[in-house]
Amino acid sequence: MTNNHLNDAEIQQYVLQKTNCGVDIIDHIQHCTNCKIKAEQYNLLFEGIKQQEKPVFDFNLADLVMQQLPKSQYKGSYEKLFSYFIISISFFFVCVVFYLFGNNLLNLFLGITPILIGLIITTVTSLLVFLCIDMYRKYQTQMKALNFY
Numbered sequence: 001m002t003n004n005h006l007n008d009a010e011i012q013q014y015v016l017q018k019t020n021c022g023v024d025i026i027d028h029i030q031h032c033t034n035c036k037i038k039a040e041q042y043n044l045l046f047e048g049i050k051q052q053e054k055p056v057f058d059f060n061l062a063d064l065v066m067q068q069l070p071k072s073q074y075k076g077s078y079e080k081l082f083s084y085f086i087i088s089i090s091f092f093f094v095c096v097v098f099y100l101f102g103n104n105l106l107n108l109f110l111g112i113t114p115i116l117i118g119l120i121i122t123t124v125t126s127l128l129v130f131l132c133i134d135m136y137r138k139y140q141t142q143m144k145a146l147n148f149y
């Protein structure tokens with residue numbers, strides 16, 4: 001048995017993890033009233049901490065943040081207009097290509113051998129799968145960075 005009293009760290013270790021404690025610590029606490037009282041006080045303290053409710057907001061945080069954000073209606077309508085513009089321009093060019101080279105395009109696709117079509121489909125499919133997986137990984141990394149608790 002050690003003659004000196006146990007320090008706070010040793011008493012806390014005794015209260016929290018009795019099984020991992022050294023024999024001399026347990027022996028000392030069983031024979032020393034001073035350290036026994038300290039251990040009981042720590043026990044009460046830890047029990048009190050365990051019974052504390054976890055802090056929770058009593059309001060909806062998401063709603064409050066959404067109200068604070070600036071409205072983006074103008075930007076949204078502008079972006080919509082821009083995408084309509086891009087779509088109509090590309091549709092116009094596709095129509096022009098079909099109008100000018102319609103017969104030649106048909107011959108082009110008829111001339112392709114089936115093995116080439118298979119190769120093209122395989123390549124495009126594997127590329128799409130790869131891009132989707134990459135996008136999903138990036139999304140997960142970003143979500144992980146957002147959830148820090």
Ligand SMILES: [Zn+2]
Nearest residue numbers: 005006032035
């Ligand atoms: Zn003691």
